[in-house]
Amino acid sequence: MGLTSRSLEYAVAAAAVVCVGLTLWLWPRFAGRGARPLLGRLGVIAGTQLVIVAALGLAVNANFQFYASWHELLGLYDDAPAAVGKWGDGGAAGPVGDPSKGLVQASGPDGLDKVHGLPKGAPATAGRVESVRIVGKRTRAVDPAYVYLPPQYFQPQYARQRFPVVVALSGYPGGTFLLGQHLRLPQTAAGLIRAGRMQPTVIVMMRPTIAPPRDTQCVDVPGGPQAETFFARDVPDALRSRYRVGHDPGGWGVMGYSSGGSCALQLAMRHDRTYTSAAALSPDYKVSDDPTTGDLFGGGRDRVRRREEHDLMWRLRRLPAPRVDVLIGTSRSGEKNYPAARAFLAAVKPPMTADSVVLAHGSHNFATWRQELPAALEWMSRSLTFPEDVVGNS
Structure with missing residues:
Protein backbone atom coordinates (compact mmCIF):
# COMPACT_ATOMS: atom_id res chain seq x y z
CA MET A 1 0.00 0.00 0.00
CA GLY A 2 1.19 3.51 -0.79
CA LEU A 3 2.34 5.80 1.99
CA THR A 4 -0.55 8.22 1.42
CA SER A 5 -3.22 5.62 0.61
CA ARG A 6 -6.43 5.74 2.62
CA SER A 7 -6.40 1.97 2.98
CA LEU A 8 -3.10 2.08 4.86
CA GLU A 9 -4.27 4.96 7.04
CA TYR A 10 -7.50 3.14 7.95
CA ALA A 11 -5.71 -0.15 8.56
CA VAL A 12 -3.21 1.39 10.99
CA ALA A 13 -5.99 3.35 12.72
CA ALA A 14 -7.93 0.10 13.16
CA ALA A 15 -4.78 -1.57 14.52
CA ALA A 16 -4.44 1.28 17.04
CA VAL A 17 -8.01 0.71 18.26
CA VAL A 18 -7.35 -3.03 18.58
CA CYS A 19 -4.14 -2.37 20.53
CA VAL A 20 -5.97 -0.12 22.99
CA GLY A 21 -8.61 -2.83 23.49
CA LEU A 22 -5.96 -5.51 23.99
CA THR A 23 -4.14 -3.31 26.50
CA LEU A 24 -7.31 -2.95 28.58
CA TRP A 25 -8.00 -6.70 28.37
CA LEU A 26 -4.44 -7.84 29.13
CA TRP A 27 -3.59 -5.30 31.81
CA PRO A 28 -5.00 -7.34 34.75
CA ARG A 29 -2.86 -10.30 33.65
CA PHE A 30 0.27 -8.19 34.09
CA ALA A 31 -0.66 -6.91 37.54
CA GLY A 32 1.69 -9.13 39.47
CA ARG A 33 5.26 -8.50 40.56
CA GLY A 34 8.39 -9.79 38.94
CA ALA A 35 10.18 -9.44 35.63
CA ARG A 36 7.54 -11.04 33.38
CA PRO A 37 4.59 -8.86 34.48
CA LEU A 38 6.82 -5.78 34.33
CA LEU A 39 8.02 -6.60 30.81
CA GLY A 40 4.44 -7.36 29.80
CA ARG A 41 3.21 -3.94 30.96
CA LEU A 42 6.09 -2.20 29.20
CA GLY A 43 5.45 -4.21 26.05
CA VAL A 44 1.74 -3.40 25.74
CA ILE A 45 2.38 0.28 26.52
CA ALA A 46 5.18 0.54 23.96
CA GLY A 47 3.27 -1.40 21.29
CA THR A 48 0.09 0.62 21.72
CA GLN A 49 1.94 3.94 21.72
CA LEU A 50 3.90 2.96 18.60
CA VAL A 51 0.79 2.06 16.62
CA ILE A 52 -1.06 5.22 17.76
CA VAL A 53 1.87 7.43 16.77
CA ALA A 54 2.07 5.65 13.40
CA ALA A 55 -1.64 6.24 12.80
CA LEU A 56 -1.34 9.92 13.67
CA GLY A 57 1.77 10.29 11.51
CA LEU A 58 0.05 8.71 8.51
CA ALA A 59 -3.00 10.94 8.97
CA VAL A 60 -0.88 14.10 9.17
CA ASN A 61 1.21 13.07 6.16
CA ALA A 62 -1.89 12.20 4.12
CA ASN A 63 -3.26 15.67 4.88
CA PHE A 64 -0.09 17.69 4.30
CA GLN A 65 1.73 15.39 1.83
CA PHE A 66 5.17 15.94 3.39
CA TYR A 67 6.28 12.66 1.80
CA ALA A 68 4.47 11.17 -1.20
CA SER A 69 6.01 7.67 -1.16
CA TRP A 70 7.95 5.20 0.98
CA HIS A 71 11.04 5.86 -1.12
CA GLU A 72 10.77 9.58 -0.43
CA LEU A 73 10.25 9.01 3.30
CA LEU A 74 13.21 6.66 3.58
CA GLY A 75 15.47 8.50 1.10
CA LEU A 76 15.94 5.37 -1.00
CA TYR A 77 17.42 6.99 -4.08
CA ASP A 78 20.69 6.38 -5.86
CA ASP A 79 23.31 8.70 -4.38
CA ALA A 80 20.82 9.82 -1.76
CA PRO A 81 21.70 12.66 0.65
CA ALA A 82 22.96 10.19 3.27
CA ALA A 83 25.93 9.54 0.96
CA VAL A 84 27.16 13.12 0.76
CA GLY A 85 30.75 12.01 0.39
CA LYS A 86 29.88 9.93 -2.68
CA TRP A 87 28.06 12.61 -4.60
CA GLY A 88 29.50 13.54 -7.94
CA ASP A 89 28.80 12.39 -11.49
CA GLY A 90 28.11 15.95 -12.55
CA GLY A 91 25.88 16.61 -9.56
CA ALA A 92 23.21 14.07 -10.49
CA ALA A 93 22.03 13.38 -6.95
Missing part, protein backbone atom coordinates in the same frame (compact mmCIF):
# COMPACT_ATOMS: atom_id res chain seq x y z
CA GLY A 94 18.53 12.39 -6.04
CA PRO A 95 15.88 11.21 -8.54
CA VAL A 96 17.19 11.13 -12.12
CA GLY A 97 15.03 11.54 -15.21
CA ASP A 98 15.52 10.83 -18.91
CA PRO A 99 15.25 14.07 -20.94
CA SER A 100 15.00 12.09 -24.18
CA LYS A 101 11.44 11.13 -23.18
CA GLY A 102 10.42 14.76 -22.91
CA LEU A 103 11.21 17.59 -20.52
CA VAL A 104 7.61 17.66 -19.24
CA GLN A 105 6.25 14.16 -18.72
CA ALA A 106 2.76 13.05 -17.71
CA SER A 107 2.55 11.49 -14.26
CA GLY A 108 0.07 10.04 -11.85
CA PRO A 109 -2.07 12.39 -9.74
CA ASP A 110 0.64 12.90 -7.07
CA GLY A 111 -2.09 13.99 -4.66
CA LEU A 112 -3.92 16.23 -7.15
CA ASP A 113 -7.02 14.05 -6.88
CA LYS A 114 -7.15 14.90 -3.15
CA VAL A 115 -7.01 18.69 -3.62
CA HIS A 116 -10.39 20.27 -2.90
CA GLY A 117 -11.95 23.12 -4.82
CA LEU A 118 -10.06 22.86 -8.09
CA PRO A 119 -11.78 24.45 -11.10
CA LYS A 120 -14.26 22.04 -12.71
CA GLY A 121 -15.89 22.09 -16.12
CA ALA A 122 -14.77 22.60 -19.67
CA PRO A 123 -11.15 23.87 -19.83
CA ALA A 124 -12.20 26.90 -21.92
CA THR A 125 -14.55 27.91 -19.12
CA ALA A 126 -12.84 26.72 -15.94
CA GLY A 127 -9.21 26.12 -16.91
CA ARG A 128 -7.33 22.97 -16.00
CA VAL A 129 -4.73 21.71 -13.53
CA GLU A 130 -2.32 19.04 -14.77
CA SER A 131 -0.01 16.78 -12.78
CA VAL A 132 3.36 16.34 -14.50
CA ARG A 133 7.02 15.71 -13.84
CA ILE A 134 9.64 18.16 -15.05
CA VAL A 135 12.99 16.72 -16.15
CA GLY A 136 16.12 18.86 -16.30
CA LYS A 137 17.87 18.94 -19.68
CA ARG A 138 21.17 19.87 -18.00
CA THR A 139 20.83 18.46 -14.49
CA ARG A 140 18.67 15.41 -15.32
CA ALA A 141 16.89 16.17 -12.05
CA VAL A 142 13.19 15.35 -11.93
CA ASP A 143 10.60 17.18 -9.85
CA PRO A 144 6.80 16.76 -9.68
CA ALA A 145 4.65 19.74 -10.56
CA TYR A 146 1.04 20.86 -10.85
CA VAL A 147 0.44 23.18 -13.81
CA TYR A 148 -2.58 25.50 -13.73
CA LEU A 149 -3.71 26.60 -17.20
CA PRO A 150 -6.27 29.45 -17.17
CA PRO A 151 -9.46 29.27 -19.26
CA GLN A 152 -8.04 31.73 -21.80
CA TYR A 153 -5.30 29.22 -22.64
CA PHE A 154 -7.99 27.08 -24.31
CA GLN A 155 -10.03 29.85 -25.94
CA PRO A 156 -9.70 30.42 -29.71
CA GLN A 157 -9.05 34.17 -29.43
CA TYR A 158 -5.90 33.45 -27.39
CA ALA A 159 -4.68 30.57 -29.54
CA ARG A 160 -1.63 32.48 -30.80
CA GLN A 161 -0.74 34.22 -27.55
CA ARG A 162 2.01 33.25 -25.15
CA PHE A 163 1.06 33.46 -21.49
CA PRO A 164 3.02 34.79 -18.51
CA VAL A 165 4.31 32.20 -16.04
CA VAL A 166 4.57 32.12 -12.26
CA VAL A 167 6.74 29.34 -10.81
CA ALA A 168 5.43 28.78 -7.28
CA LEU A 169 7.59 26.96 -4.71
CA SER A 170 6.43 25.30 -1.51
CA GLY A 171 8.31 25.36 1.76
CA TYR A 172 10.40 22.46 3.05
CA PRO A 173 9.59 19.58 3.50
CA GLY A 174 6.28 20.29 1.80
CA GLY A 175 5.39 19.73 -1.81
CA THR A 176 3.00 20.49 -4.61
CA PHE A 177 0.01 19.16 -2.68
CA LEU A 178 0.37 21.88 -0.04
CA LEU A 179 0.33 24.60 -2.71
CA GLY A 180 -2.99 23.26 -3.96
CA GLN A 181 -4.76 22.08 -0.82
CA HIS A 182 -3.56 24.43 1.92
CA LEU A 183 -2.26 27.55 0.17
CA ARG A 184 -5.12 27.18 -2.36
CA LEU A 185 -3.02 28.73 -5.10
CA PRO A 186 -4.86 27.52 -8.24
CA GLN A 187 -8.26 28.16 -6.65
CA THR A 188 -7.27 31.71 -5.66
CA ALA A 189 -5.73 32.48 -9.05
CA ALA A 190 -8.80 31.18 -10.87
CA GLY A 191 -11.05 33.43 -8.80
CA LEU A 192 -8.87 36.50 -9.40
CA ILE A 193 -8.71 35.84 -13.16
CA ARG A 194 -12.48 35.34 -13.29
CA ALA A 195 -12.98 38.64 -11.45
CA GLY A 196 -10.61 40.49 -13.79
CA ARG A 197 -8.15 41.24 -10.99
CA MET A 198 -5.39 39.09 -12.45
CA GLN A 199 -4.34 38.60 -16.05
CA PRO A 200 -4.46 35.05 -17.46
CA THR A 201 -1.35 33.33 -16.15
CA VAL A 202 0.13 29.84 -16.21
CA ILE A 203 1.08 28.82 -12.67
CA VAL A 204 3.57 26.00 -12.12
CA MET A 205 3.57 24.59 -8.58
CA MET A 206 6.71 22.74 -7.42
CA ARG A 207 8.71 21.82 -4.34
CA PRO A 208 12.11 23.53 -3.97
CA THR A 209 14.16 20.41 -3.23
CA ILE A 210 15.28 18.16 -6.09
CA ALA A 211 17.02 15.54 -3.92
CA PRO A 212 14.54 14.63 -1.18
CA PRO A 213 14.75 14.31 1.76
CA ARG A 214 17.63 16.81 1.58
CA ASP A 215 16.73 20.51 1.64
CA THR A 216 18.66 21.79 -1.36
CA GLN A 217 17.70 25.46 -0.83
CA CYS A 218 17.87 26.18 -4.60
CA VAL A 219 21.67 26.01 -4.44
CA ASP A 220 24.10 24.37 -6.86
CA VAL A 221 25.93 22.16 -4.36
CA PRO A 222 29.55 21.48 -5.35
CA GLY A 223 29.63 17.81 -6.30
CA GLY A 224 25.95 17.51 -5.40
CA PRO A 225 22.46 18.40 -6.65
CA GLN A 226 22.33 21.38 -9.00
CA ALA A 227 19.09 22.89 -7.73
CA GLU A 228 19.82 26.47 -8.83
CA THR A 229 20.54 25.40 -12.41
CA PHE A 230 17.41 23.27 -12.40
CA PHE A 231 15.08 26.13 -11.42
CA ALA A 232 16.92 28.93 -13.24
CA ARG A 233 17.51 27.15 -16.56
CA ASP A 234 15.99 23.69 -16.81
CA VAL A 235 12.48 24.54 -15.61
CA PRO A 236 11.98 27.48 -18.02
CA ASP A 237 13.31 25.42 -20.94
CA ALA A 238 11.05 22.52 -20.04
CA LEU A 239 7.93 24.67 -19.75
CA ARG A 240 8.62 26.44 -23.05
CA SER A 241 8.97 23.04 -24.73
CA ARG A 242 5.47 21.97 -23.66
CA TYR A 243 3.30 25.03 -23.02
CA ARG A 244 2.44 28.24 -24.84
CA VAL A 245 4.35 30.48 -22.44
CA GLY A 246 6.48 33.58 -22.78
CA HIS A 247 10.02 33.62 -24.11
CA ASP A 248 10.94 37.00 -22.64
CA PRO A 249 11.98 37.37 -18.96
CA GLY A 250 9.30 40.06 -18.57
CA GLY A 251 6.70 37.31 -18.61
CA TRP A 252 8.31 35.19 -15.89
CA GLY A 253 7.90 35.44 -12.14
CA VAL A 254 8.68 33.21 -9.17
CA MET A 255 7.01 33.09 -5.78
CA GLY A 256 6.91 30.95 -2.67
CA TYR A 257 6.36 30.73 1.04
CA SER A 258 8.90 30.02 3.81
CA SER A 259 11.95 28.35 2.23
CA GLY A 260 10.17 28.53 -1.12
CA GLY A 261 10.01 32.30 -0.68
CA SER A 262 13.73 32.34 0.10
CA CYS A 263 14.32 30.44 -3.14
CA ALA A 264 12.15 32.90 -5.05
CA LEU A 265 14.26 35.85 -3.92
CA GLN A 266 17.51 34.00 -4.60
CA LEU A 267 16.44 33.01 -8.10
CA ALA A 268 15.23 36.47 -9.12
CA MET A 269 18.18 38.37 -7.69
CA ARG A 270 20.76 35.93 -9.07
CA HIS A 271 19.02 35.26 -12.41
CA ASP A 272 17.29 38.46 -13.45
CA ARG A 273 17.44 37.37 -17.09
CA THR A 274 15.15 34.47 -16.23
CA TYR A 275 12.79 35.88 -13.59
CA THR A 276 12.03 39.58 -13.37
CA SER A 277 9.56 39.40 -10.46
CA ALA A 278 9.59 37.55 -7.14
CA ALA A 279 6.99 37.39 -4.38
CA ALA A 280 8.28 35.91 -1.11
CA LEU A 281 6.00 35.16 1.85
CA SER A 282 7.90 34.77 5.14
CA PRO A 283 11.31 34.20 3.54
CA ASP A 284 14.83 34.13 4.89
CA TYR A 285 17.42 36.38 3.30
CA LYS A 286 20.44 34.14 3.29
CA VAL A 287 21.20 30.47 2.84
CA SER A 288 22.91 28.62 5.69
CA ASP A 289 23.88 25.02 6.37
CA ASP A 290 21.75 23.09 8.83
CA PRO A 291 21.01 19.40 9.52
CA THR A 292 18.43 19.25 6.70
CA THR A 293 20.72 20.84 4.08
CA GLY A 294 24.07 19.25 4.77
CA ASP A 295 27.07 21.07 3.35
CA LEU A 296 25.69 23.36 0.62
CA PHE A 297 28.86 25.27 -0.25
CA GLY A 298 31.63 22.67 -0.35
CA GLY A 299 35.22 23.28 0.68
CA GLY A 300 38.20 25.05 -0.79
CA ARG A 301 39.02 28.70 -1.22
CA ASP A 302 35.68 29.49 -2.89
CA ARG A 303 33.52 28.33 0.01
CA VAL A 304 33.28 31.75 1.68
CA ARG A 305 32.52 33.47 -1.63
CA ARG A 306 29.77 30.99 -2.48
CA ARG A 307 28.18 31.45 0.93
CA GLU A 308 28.36 35.27 0.71
CA GLU A 309 26.77 35.33 -2.72
CA HIS A 310 23.73 33.52 -1.31
CA ASP A 311 23.39 36.19 1.41
CA LEU A 312 20.94 38.68 -0.12
CA MET A 313 21.88 41.50 2.26
CA TRP A 314 25.52 41.04 1.27
CA ARG A 315 24.50 41.21 -2.39
CA LEU A 316 22.56 44.43 -1.86
CA ARG A 317 25.54 46.04 -0.10
CA ARG A 318 28.32 44.79 -2.36
CA LEU A 319 26.94 44.10 -5.84
CA PRO A 320 25.00 46.11 -8.43
CA ALA A 321 21.27 45.80 -7.87
CA PRO A 322 19.47 43.54 -10.36
CA ARG A 323 16.64 44.93 -12.50
CA VAL A 324 13.87 42.98 -10.74
CA ASP A 325 10.72 43.70 -8.74
CA VAL A 326 10.22 41.93 -5.42
CA LEU A 327 7.35 41.68 -2.94
CA ILE A 328 7.87 40.67 0.69
CA GLY A 329 5.07 39.27 2.85
CA THR A 330 5.49 39.52 6.62
CA SER A 331 3.70 40.39 9.88
CA ARG A 332 4.50 42.94 12.56
CA SER A 333 3.78 40.44 15.32
CA GLY A 334 3.94 36.67 15.17
CA GLU A 335 6.65 36.51 12.49
CA LYS A 336 10.22 36.28 13.77
CA ASN A 337 11.60 37.62 10.51
CA TYR A 338 9.86 41.01 10.59
CA PRO A 339 13.07 42.95 11.56
CA ALA A 340 14.99 41.14 8.80
CA ALA A 341 12.22 41.99 6.32
CA ARG A 342 12.42 45.66 7.23
CA ALA A 343 16.19 45.67 6.86
CA PHE A 344 15.97 43.98 3.46
CA LEU A 345 13.32 46.37 2.15
CA ALA A 346 15.33 49.36 3.35
CA ALA A 347 18.46 48.09 1.59
CA VAL A 348 16.85 47.74 -1.86
CA LYS A 349 18.15 50.30 -4.37
CA PRO A 350 17.39 51.10 -8.04
CA PRO A 351 16.95 49.65 -10.53
CA MET A 352 15.55 46.99 -8.18
CA THR A 353 12.17 47.83 -6.64
CA ALA A 354 10.49 46.37 -3.57
CA ASP A 355 6.95 46.35 -2.19
CA SER A 356 5.49 44.65 0.86
CA VAL A 357 2.39 43.05 2.30
CA VAL A 358 2.56 43.60 6.07
CA LEU A 359 -0.11 42.10 8.32
CA ALA A 360 -0.67 43.36 11.84
CA HIS A 361 -0.67 39.78 13.17
CA GLY A 362 0.35 36.54 11.55
CA SER A 363 2.35 33.40 12.18
CA HIS A 364 4.50 31.16 10.02
CA ASN A 365 1.55 29.16 8.70
CA PHE A 366 -0.94 28.76 5.88
CA ALA A 367 -3.59 30.95 7.49
CA THR A 368 -1.17 33.88 7.20
CA TRP A 369 0.02 33.03 3.70
CA ARG A 370 -3.57 32.63 2.42
CA GLN A 371 -4.27 36.16 3.61
CA GLU A 372 -1.26 37.48 1.71
CA LEU A 373 -1.73 35.41 -1.43
CA PRO A 374 -4.40 37.44 -3.31
CA ALA A 375 -2.42 40.66 -2.94
CA ALA A 376 0.77 38.86 -3.99
CA LEU A 377 -0.88 37.40 -7.11
CA GLU A 378 -2.37 40.75 -8.11
CA TRP A 379 1.02 42.41 -7.61
CA MET A 380 2.70 39.70 -9.68
CA SER A 381 0.11 40.12 -12.41
CA ARG A 382 0.88 43.84 -12.69
CA SER A 383 4.60 43.03 -12.96
CA LEU A 384 4.38 40.49 -15.79
CA THR A 385 3.92 41.16 -19.51
CA PHE A 386 0.83 39.85 -21.34
CA PRO A 387 0.27 39.31 -24.16
CA GLU A 388 4.00 38.96 -24.70
CA ASP A 389 4.19 37.95 -28.35
CA VAL A 390 2.49 35.92 -31.01
CA VAL A 391 3.18 32.23 -31.42
CA GLY A 392 5.23 31.67 -34.54
CA ASN A 393 6.98 35.05 -34.43
CA SER A 394 9.59 34.10 -31.83
